[in-house]
Amino acid sequence: MAAEPSVEVVHPWSSAGEAHALDVLKEAVKNAGIAWKDSAIAGNNSNNQQQALQARLSAGNLPDVTQTVPNLMHAYVDQGVLTNLDAQAKEQEWDKKLSPEMRKVAMYKGSYYAIPLVEHRENIMWANKALLAKYGGELPKTWEAFNQLAERMQKDGVIPLALGGEDWQEGQMFTSVILGVGGKNFYNKAIIEQDPEALKGPVMVKVFDQFRKMINFSDKNRIGRDWNAATQMVIDGKAGFQFIGDFAKGEFLRAGKVPGQDFLCASSPDNGQNFVYLTDELAFFSQKDPQRQANQKKFAELVIDPAVQIEFSRRKGSIPTIMDVPLDQFDACAQISLVDRKDNQANGGMLPSFIENIAVDRDVRGVLMDVITHFANTPSMTSQQAADRIVKDLQNL
Incomplete structure (x- = not known):
């Protein structure tokens, strides 16, 4: 009997609000017939997570998915361990759907290597x-x-x-x-x-x-x-x-x-x-097994699904990384950020x-x-x- 399809996800989210938001993605993955293998590594502003991943990189035992940030994603690309997502980005029209600043942080050397899950405002x-x-x-x-x-x-x-x-x-x-x-x-x-x-x-x-x-x-x-x-x-x-x-x-x-x-x-x-924007993005470590590759592709597809984007952000405090979302589905705090994002994209007020x-x-x-x-x-x-x-x-x- 074939093993149940699964994805191992490494992330730092452990607070009550973070865990509640993550349940949205876990449920979507489960409903797609894929088991979620949770590898939460909290603390030290994700430094503990990065150390654990480097150890697994040395051992040749990398997970399917990791939460990451742009500069760390760049380092993984330079090490040759991330999957190029250009084909999937074209198929799902990421260029059209993602906000301009999120497209920028998801790309490196002209190609997509990550998919932004949320767009946060720092200030x-x-x-x-x-x-x-x-x-x-x-x-x-x-x-x-x-x-x-x-x-x-x-x-x-x-x-x-x-x-x-x-x-x-x-x-x-x-x-x-x-x-x-x-x-x-x-x-x-x-x-x-x-x-x-x-x-x-x-x-x-x-x-x-x-x-x-x-x-x-x-x-x-x-x-x-x-x-x-x-x-x-x-x-x-x-x-x-x-x-x-x-x-x-x-x-x-x-x-x-x-x-x-x-x-x-x-x-x-x-x-x-x-x-001032920041993001949690998800990157996919290269896998040789075709089944694991298929699971990764489905996972990325779910991340950009509007229902996941909206509900995840409603719980996490962020706004979706996709642009076409109804304002009335968000509370007053998120509405401020959605309006300011739209205005700032025209006047240079979106600051990394x-x-x-x-x-x-x-x-x-x-x-x-x-x-x-x-x-x-x-x-x-x-x-x-x-x-x-x-x-x-x-x-x-």
């Missing part, structure tokens, strides 16, 4: 509505307004800002600050182009000044705290705000909270409609995340993250010292 502000109501109920639209509100909360013994101790959490918050203080042109100049004058100039100093205030608005017990534990602080009213990607919404929803009723969401202060391995090479990301997290955890470091160190460390690459 989001989350707030506990009941707690905010004690302070007037208005979400701050500027950093100045946020600072004033946070100071009032702090004086009352309330933690203004929920933040964890992982470097990428600090990095995502830094993204909201640099975009709010500097604007999209500065983001492009400083982050994407790494222009030395921009990086060490007065605007970047102001960015670090505001970032220092943000760190001081968080609590002293943040070291070692996972992102979803920080989100839980906002859910429980133990903290007022969190600045993190829209995937946080999945945690609110799993806790039974309703957008606009229990929690509030908006683009971060002074960020306007600008949209550097934290999530899209905007810059991994070594450049490493320099930026090292300085950001060192600054966050070194109260004596000045903003000018941080700006100067970025320039110096980039020159030493």
Whole structure:
């Protein structure tokens, strides 16, 4: 008797919201007659997952599917271990269906090597509505307004800002600050182009000044705290705000909270409609067995299915990577992002995340993250010292 068709899927999704979203894809795969072999490797911002995959690569025992991000996908292509998806992309009209920025992140050297599962927005502000109501109920639209509100909360013994101790959490918050203080042109100049004058100039100093205030608005017990534990602080009213990607919404929803009723969401202060995007994409390791190849093809087909795209994003907090989706099937938070995505695609406001391995090479990301997290955890470091160190460390690459 032939073995049941199956796919082994390696991924880092372990929080309540992430697991709830993943059930959508698991169910679709099961309904297609394929067994799902789950290989969840959580923690350390997917670094644990990458280490495990490299070990399996060395052993010649690669899974069928892996969650990945663009720069890591590029490395796998260069190692010659990923399946080229061009034929399937043409057959299913990915060029027509996917958003322009998602097409870009799914391709490398002119070919498709991944299929984006979700499109996330990094620069989001989350707030506990009941707690905010004690302070007037208005979400701050500027950093100045946020600072004033946070100071009032702090004086009352309330933690203004929920933040964890992982470097990428600090990095995502830094993204909201640099975009709010500097604007999209500065983001492009400083982050994407790494222009030395921009990086060490007065605007970047102001960015670090505001970032220092943000760190001081968080609590002293943040070291070692996972992102979803920080989100839980906002859910429980133990903290007022969190600045993190829209995937946080999945945690609110799993806790039974309703957008606009229990929690509030908006683009971060002074960020306007600008949209810093990131993605979780799925790549397929090359397999010699024709049955495994067929299973992979069916799996990729399901990822881009509108029903899967819509329901997965509704649970995960993201928006679909496909463009043609009805606005009324999403909550208020997602509708903001869908509208902003459409507007920004015309005006250059779609900005790639550097934290999530899209905007810059991994070594450049490493320099930026090292300085950001060192600054966050070194109260004596000045903003000018941080700006100067970025320039110096980039020159030493």
